[in-house]
Amino acid sequence: MPPTARSAIALATVALAASHWLGCQTAVADPEPLPPRPIHWAEARTVATDAQLTISGTVQPAHVVRLSAEIAGQVVTVNADVGDTVSEGDVLIELDRTALRQAVSARRAEVAEAVARRDDAEQVLARQQALYDRGATTDLVVDSAAASVEAARSRVRALRANLEMAETTLRDATVTAPFNAWVARRLVEPAEVVAPGIPMLELHSIEAGIELEFFAPESAIAGLAEGTVGQVRAMHDAGGVTEARVIEVGAYERSGGGYRLRALPTDPSGLREGMSVELSFDRGARAPGAVAVPVDAVVAGDGDTQYVFVFDRDASNVGVRPVELARIEGDEAWIASGLSANEVVATRGASFLRDGQPVTLLNDETNVYVTSDEARR
Numbered sequence: 198m199p200p201t202a203r204s205a206i207a208l209a210t211v212a213l214a215a216s217h218w219l220g221c222q223t224a225v226a227d228p229e230p231l232p233p234r235p236i237h238w239a240e241a242r243t244v245a246t247d248a249q250l251t252i253s254g255t256v257q258p259a260h261v262v263r264l265s266a267e268i269a270g271q272v273v274t275v276n277a278d279v280g281d282t283v284s285e286g287d288v289l290i291e292l293d294r295t296a297l298r299q300a301v302s303a304r305r306a307e308v309a310e311a312v313a314r315r316d317d318a319e320q321v322l323a324r325q326q327a328l329y330d331r332g333a334t335t336d337l338v339v340d341s342a343a344a345s346v347e348a349a350r351s352r353v354r355a356l357r358a359n360l361e362m363a364e365t366t367l368r369d370a371t372v373t374a375p376f377n378a379w380v381a382r383r384l385v386e387p388a389e390v391v392a393p394g395i396p397m398l399e400l401h402s403i404e405a406g407i408e409l410e411f412f413a414p415e416s417a418i419a420g421l422a423e424g425t426v427g428q429v430r431a432m433h434d435a436g437g438v439t440e441a442r443v444i445e446v447g448a449y450e451r452s453g454g455g456y457r458l459r460a461l462p463t464d465p466s467g468l469r470e471g472m473s474v475e476l477s478f479d480r481g482a483r484a485p486g487a488v489a490v491p492v493d494a495v496v497a498g499d500g501d502t503q504y505v506f507v508f509d510r511d512a513s514n515v516g517v518r519p520v521e522l523a524r525i526e527g528d529e530a531w532i533a534s535g536l537s538a539n540e541v542v543a544t545r546g547a548s549f550l551r552d553g554q555p556v557t558l559l560n561d562e563t564n565v566y567v568t569s570d571e572a573r574r
Contacts, residue, residue, distance in 0.1 A: 254411030260402035267369035304360035315349035412455030427478030
């Protein structure tokens with residue numbers, strides 16, 4: 198290659214390198230800052246200390262029995278109908294007893310025969326013993342007679358047991374009232390064939406009276422215990438109020454949608470089975486000094502820690518604030534410490550915020566969070 202050409206190529210290479218170096222030295226412009234993020238928010242409010250809980254329930258019989266037969270058989274008579282009052286010992290239902298009577302007669306005949314055979318065996322033993330005493334017979338004969346007596350006696354005992362069973366079965370064909378009651382349901386008719394354990398009548402005890410049944414939500418169960426006293430009002434009677442004492446706090450029942458409670462009214466007059474009632478009681482200072490915010494304002498941290506994002510109006514940003522959670526009450530989170538009333542916190546989407554992030558409040562008006570207790574009032 199001629200020298201002139203090589204010089205031209207070298208100059209072009211140097212110029213290209215210089216241009217690349219100058220380009221690398223040009224300052225990169227800073228990116229435009231992101232606009233403040235709009236957030237949903239709420240203002241913390243002090244938890245009411247005079248909160249009252251009201252739950253609905255029904256009046257139920259305190260003692261219910263569903264009568265059933267101990268044996269299988271055909272129903273002959275039903276001596277009670279819905280609404281009837283019955284006394285203890287009254288015959289309510291009778292099953293066909295023809296075959297049962299025959300069985301009892303047969304067992305009695307068997308017992309009578311066995312008793313006769315036993316008496317004969319005892320007489321034989323007595324004669325053999327007398328002969329043995331005079332030396333007219335042997336030990337073998339006496340022992341054989343004694344064995345016959347013992348076998349006859351065992352048979353009598355066995356057959357008497359069979360007779361007792363037959364007589365019990367015969368008695369079971371008659372169903373009687375176990376206590377003073379009124380008939381709430383009739384589930385069988387004459388000529389029907391029933392099996393053991395199948396309910397035929399439902400009785401409600403007269404002496405036991407009534408009780409109240411409620412299903413309390415999870416948010417209310419912590420304030421309830423056996424012995425808790427509240428005010429009961431029948432739905433149909435706005436003025437009739439009486440006290441009731443909780444006698445049982447049961448397990449959660451899916452069918453009722455809550456925890457089953459049983460209560461006894463102090464004055465049951467005016468209350469009848471099936472009526473709808475309301476139980477109200479004061480829950481007292483459930484979390485003194487606590488503030489309430491929506492549940493979605495609380496973000497879970499590491500371990501058992503929780504925090505909220507508190508809005509700073511002067512800086513127009515949110516800051517992370519560790520808080521102590523007292524409890525969850527429905528859609529409310531009760532903060533025991535770390536947050537004061539009237540402070541503004543981010544709600545929906547709080548977990549996507551970061552400490553110090555610029556934000557704006559959606560619909561920047563007074564957005565006071567109302568607790569469920571206040572909403573109920």
